[in-house]
Amino acid sequence: MLKKLMKHDFRALSRTLFPLQIGILGGGLVATLLTVLTIRIGENTARSDGSALLRALIMGVSATMSVLIGIAIMASALVTLLLICYHFYRSFMGDEGYLTFTLPVSTDKLILSKLFTGMIWTLINAVVIVVTLLIFSVFGTTSNSIANMDVLKAIRMFFTDVLPQAAQYVNVPLMIIETIVIGILGLAAQMLEIYFAIVVGGQVAKKHKVLAAIGMYLLINMGVGIITTTFMSIVTFGEGLANIAFDTVQEVSRFMTSAFGWYGVLFAGLAVLFFFLIRSIFKKNLNLQ
Amino acid sequence: MQSILEVRALSKRYGSTLALNNVDLTLPKGKIIGLLGPNGSGKTTLLKIVAGLLTPTNGIVLVDNQPVGEGTKALISYLPERTYLPDWMTVDDCLDYFADFYADFDMARAREMLTRLNVPANKRMKQLSKGTREKMQLVLVMSRRAKLYLLDEPIGGVDPATRDYILDTIIGNYDNEATILISTHLIADVEKVLDEFLFLKEGVITMHDTTDNVRETQGKSLDELFREVFRC
Numbered sequence: 001m002l003k004k005l006m007k008h009d010f011r012a013l014s015r016t017l018f019p020l021q022i023g024i025l026g027g028g029l030v031a032t033l034l035t036v037l038t039i040r041i042g043e044n045t046a047r048s049d050g051s052a053l054l055r056a057l058i059m060g061v062s063a064t065m066s067v068l069i070g071i072a073i074m075a076s077a078l079v080t081l082l083l084i085c086y087h088f089y090r091s092f093m094g095d096e097g098y099l100t101f102t103l104p105v106s107t108d109k110l111i112l113s114k115l116f117t118g119m120i121w122t123l124i125n126a127v128v129i130v131v132t133l134l135i136f137s138v139f140g141t142t143s144n145s146i147a148n149m150d151v152l153k154a155i156r157m158f159f160t161d162v163l164p165q166a167a168q169y170v171n172v173p174l175m176i177i178e179t180i181v182i183g184i185l186g187l188a189a190q191m192l193e194i195y196f197a198i199v200v201g202g203q204v205a206k207k208h209k210v211l212a213a214i215g216m217y218l219l220i221n222m223g224v225g226i227i228t229t230t231f232m233s234i235v236t237f238g239e240g241l242a243n244i245a246f247d248t249v250q251e252v253s254r255f256m257t258s259a260f261g262w263y264g265v266l267f268a269g270l271a272v273l274f275f276f277l278i279r280s281i282f283k284k285n286l287n288l289q
Numbered sequence: 290m291q292s293i294l295e296v297r298a299l300s301k302r303y304g305s306t307l308a309l310n311n312v313d314l315t316l317p318k319g320k321i322i323g324l325l326g327p328n329g330s331g332k333t334t335l336l337k338i339v340a341g342l343l344t345p346t347n348g349i350v351l352v353d354n355q356p357v358g359e360g361t362k363a364l365i366s367y368l369p370e371r372t373y374l375p376d377w378m379t380v381d382d383c384l385d386y387f388a389d390f391y392a393d394f395d396m397a398r399a400r401e402m403l404t405r406l407n408v409p410a411n412k413r414m415k416q417l418s419k420g421t422r423e424k425m426q427l428v429l430v431m432s433r434r435a436k437l438y439l440l441d442e443p444i445g446g447v448d449p450a451t452r453d454y455i456l457d458t459i460i461g462n463y464d465n466e467a468t469i470l471i472s473t474h475l476i477a478d479v480e481k482v483l484d485e486f487l488f489l490k491e492g493v494i495t496m497h498d499t500t501d502n503v504r505e506t507q508g509k510s511l512d513e514l515f516r517e518v519f520r521c
Contacts, residue, residue: 012375012377101341104363286342287344
């Protein structure tokens, strides 16, 4: 049943999120092309008549374009998150709740389906953003050749020099796996925190449920902040991390491994907590108006 | 006679308002039962609790001897008083959705009913009129081979011709083993199809009898009795 739920949730979200991702990529490509054109035309003109003003103007246009693309990409990430949250709200708190909650499916699966589809779309959005930024960095920042060789060299250097060097001090594959796991746990905890705020907002408010959900999120987020700070303070002193001098690579590595692990525990704990809170409300206090 | 629904000491409170007050009820299998009462008497609240959309304040609800949950949702086909199908879904999407989740969904029956209604399969919900969407929901609900149908005001707010269509659809598509609980205040229209009725007043069941018994013992139609009992 989870597969079927996810299939329908994915289909519902794809209607809006797929065109949005295409828009981000398309927008990125157009911005890259415009920037390259601006740089090339401007540089040629500046070179021919030696105008410093023109050169400055071109740099300005190019920089503005970079800022605009950055803002658009940030906005797209926010819009993606908002659309995922709105889908959750409609499915559970709106009229569609009459359909969702009468399905012969366990509450756990209903929540998990929304969590997994939300996470998958967030990750897709992250990949699209990275690809768009890469395209812009490689193709939109040079006037001499098609691709910016410095950016490509830096990327190659990361794999040929930085990673092998780091491997002398840390277990690189383990670090990569740790980062991915913590990223996933952090995303799950964050998503469930937002979902929990939506559910509580929907329960406490008869009208203006969205506003109530935003208010609840701010409140819950403060609580999470306090829990995180307290937890990490205890860990820092308990593990003796506060005494690390950070003057050798081994010490930095020890700090990172330990901190990463405890952040993983914290995120997993928060995700489980929010999951069971949502589950409890749906199972014991559901009052769909 | 075996029961499909058992409700014991059921109460539901919204703040200071008591919507259901200590309701006890047993409904048999294979009957069409009218849940009758004026607006605000607790009809929708009762149906929503049985469907699993509201948590009762007190009491027990058993559907085919199971407490309300995942298992009972597979047995109940519920038609709410509002339209709940997402705007973006096409008629075909809705059919697929029901077929995916309900093992008792009869796709052939649904398609046949929709063909009779002239609803194109590729139309989105937002392109259909409110009346057609309501009919679409009724088709989905009645295309299941459920054990208990909960129909909340299925004929409220529609013209008399549509009322006849809806009642014909209900009668023509239900299994003799199944029970239908219809909530309405339009007694005259549903009276002819009801085996039993419940009068609900201010959250309390004041009468539960067969329609034949009312006619035979009191010499009145159900509509007349309703007007007498609920006279303002």
